[in-house]
Amino acid sequence: MSIEIRLPTALRAFADKQEKITVDAKNVGEALEQLFKQHDRLKQQLIANDGKLRSFVNVYVNEDDARDKQGLATPVKDGDTILIVPAIAGGSTCRN
Amino acid sequence: MSLTLNRAVEAIAAQTCEKAFPEEGCGLLIGPIPDDFDKPGRALKVDEARPLPNGWDASAKTNKYLIDPKTLAKVEAELSGSGRGVVGFFHSHPTVPAWPSPFDLTMAMPCCSYWILQVKDGKVVDSRSWQRTEDGRSFVEEEIILEG
Numbered sequence: 001m002s003i004e005i006r007l008p009t010a011l012r013a014f015a016d017k018q019e020k021i022t023v024d025a026k027n028v029g030e031a032l033e034q035l036f037k038q039h040d041r042l043k044q045q046l047i048a049n050d051g052k053l054r055s056f057v058n059v060y061v062n063e064d065d066a067r068d069k070q071g072l073a074t075p076v077k078d079g080d081t082i083l084i085v086p087a088i089a090g091g092s093t094c095r096n
Numbered sequence: 097m098s099l100t101l102n103r104a105v106e107a108i109a110a111q112t113c114e115k116a117f118p119e120e121g122c123g124l125l126i127g128p129i130p131d132d133f134d135k136p137g138r139a140l141k142v143d144e145a146r147p148l149p150n151g152w153d154a155s156a157k158t159n160k161y162l163i164d165p166k167t168l169a170k171v172e173a174e175l176s177g178s179g180r181g182v183v184g185f186f187h188s189h190p191t192v193p194a195w196p197s198p199f200d201l202t203m204a205m206p207c208c209s210y211w212i213l214q215v216k217d218g219k220v221v222d223s224r225s226w227q228r229t230e231d232g233r234s235f236v237e238e239e240i241i242l243e244g
Contacts, residue, residue: 006172008168008169008172008181008182008205009129009133009172009175009181009182009183009207009208010182010183010205010206010207010208011205011206012129012133012181013133013134013206013207014134014206017129017131019176019177045206055202055203056202056203056205058165060166060169083169085165085166085168085169085172086165086168086205087162087163087165087203088122088162088163088165088168088185088203088205089160089161089162089163089199089203090160090161090187090196090197090199090200090202090203090204090210091120091159091160091161091187091189091197091199091200092120092159092160092189092190092191092192092197093159093160093197093199
């Protein structure tokens with residue numbers, strides 16, 4: 001299945017400046033593994049030490065949040081688009 | 097390492113944060129994506145500040161901000177292929193200094209500028225900009241250059 005993964009501006013520097021990357025995968029987890037095989041610096045940015053996606057990383061399949069479906073097991077089909085979108089948050093709470 | 101802003105960008109961010117006081121204001125910083133975006137010494141030039149609603153519940157907005165991911169995805173799609181992108185974010189710290197909090201660090205993306213505006217009594221009194229290190233362990237302050 002040919003899947004297009006779209007990266008936010010902040011992460012393209014870790015993927016040879018590419019905005020869109022095509023991978024062959026049957027589900028979200030496979031697609032991300034393919035992505036990381038091509039661009040291992042991205043893995044460091046997106047995956048925490050416990051092997052799970054970092055808390056600020058959102059993954060959408062087309063318009064749908066993968067967490068609302070089957071997470072990394074969410075199936076994808078030919079022509080689907082996976083969006084990686086950071087949750088942008090922070091604030092003055094618990095200042096250093 | 098620097099963040100260059102024009103007066104219009106500065107004014108929009110300041111007005112957004114002053115209007116939001118005593119809650120936190122926030123928004124996107126948009127500009128050309130530099131070739132050395134991921135390098136510690138990179139120089140960013142922002143030509144647009146786009147204010148966005150603070151997505152937290154009312155009770156949390158005084159010390160936290162949240163930008164809706166779907167809104168961010170729409171802006172990224174709008175800028176697709178243009179050579180411009182969301183290269184940073186601004187938000188305010190009502191009353192407290194413009195230094196990043198541990199929560200700011202936990203949620204920070206690499207490469208981007210995090211411009212923090214300190215607002216006291218409804219007025220911006222200081223601002224500082226920061227870039228997260230690639231290993232995610234700290235922020236480094238960058239110079240803010242105002243032009244125009």
